[in-house]
Amino acid sequence: MEIKLDGRTAVITGGSKGLGLAMAIRFAASGADVAILARGQEGLDAALPAITATAKGRVIAVACDVSRADDIKRAYDTVMQRLGKIDIVVNNAGQSRTGAFETVTDEVWQEDLDLKLFAAIRLTRLAWPQMRQRKWGRVINVLNIGAKTPRAGSAPTTISRAAGMALTKVLAGEGAPDNVLVNAMLVGVIVSDQIVRRHAARGGNVTLEEQIAEAGKPVPMGRMGTAEEFANLACFLASDQGGYITGTAINVDGGMSPVV
């Protein structure tokens, strides 16, 4: 099955690295115009050639901290000015933040909710009316498997992610009559820039390959996933081929989650 995104315009937050970059490459190669959003200009500049190498349409990079409402509005306006419309929103930017419940301050809760939940609410709310009006839209919320199975010590991340799953379901119900489909993808452990950063921070004699192999051991499939494997499903959900799937939260985790 050839998956095509010709004529579609996608905005991908956290699109300069890791899963976001893999999705940007896949979407652009499948025919979409793509806007990537991230904070760091250096990362955005480095990502552009990787995306344009196989892109069929236009690709733009917009500096934006998605945890800030004013930044999201500015980035949205820039995308609209330069690409003219938005059909696909991928709320992907994020990072893990966990601690024992009594150590998580109000400030940390707020930062986590701003980065993960409110960023998705704000960007989707801006793009929502035009998607409904054109009777075609896709929203993909990137969460993690802890959203379904929050463990002790996993606040605030899993709670922000569970809220993202509830948001997915509410939006799916509201968007369905207008063919705006909303799904969540729940990450297990997937090789990305964040893994490379963790390896560098760890120091010592363990190589990156050894660390990746170690992180893959608890996975039933015995390995971490690749960003390309993740991007394949995202591309399908964003396409016409995924046209009857909405309101789902799909584990992309090599069988790691204990629940479906």
Ligand code: NDP
């Ligand atoms: P990476 O750290 O590799 O990439 C994160 C991307 O998000 C970068 O482009 C980064 O760019 C951007 N970003 C981070 N904070 C912000 C912000 N405030 N505003 C805008 N952009 C931001 O992460 P992954 O690709 O691994 O993760 C992608 C998503 O998947 C995240 O939500 C993550 O929590 C989730 N996830 C990933 C897992 C994994 O195993 N890889 C496991 C569980 C969840 P910049 O820093 O320049 O802003």
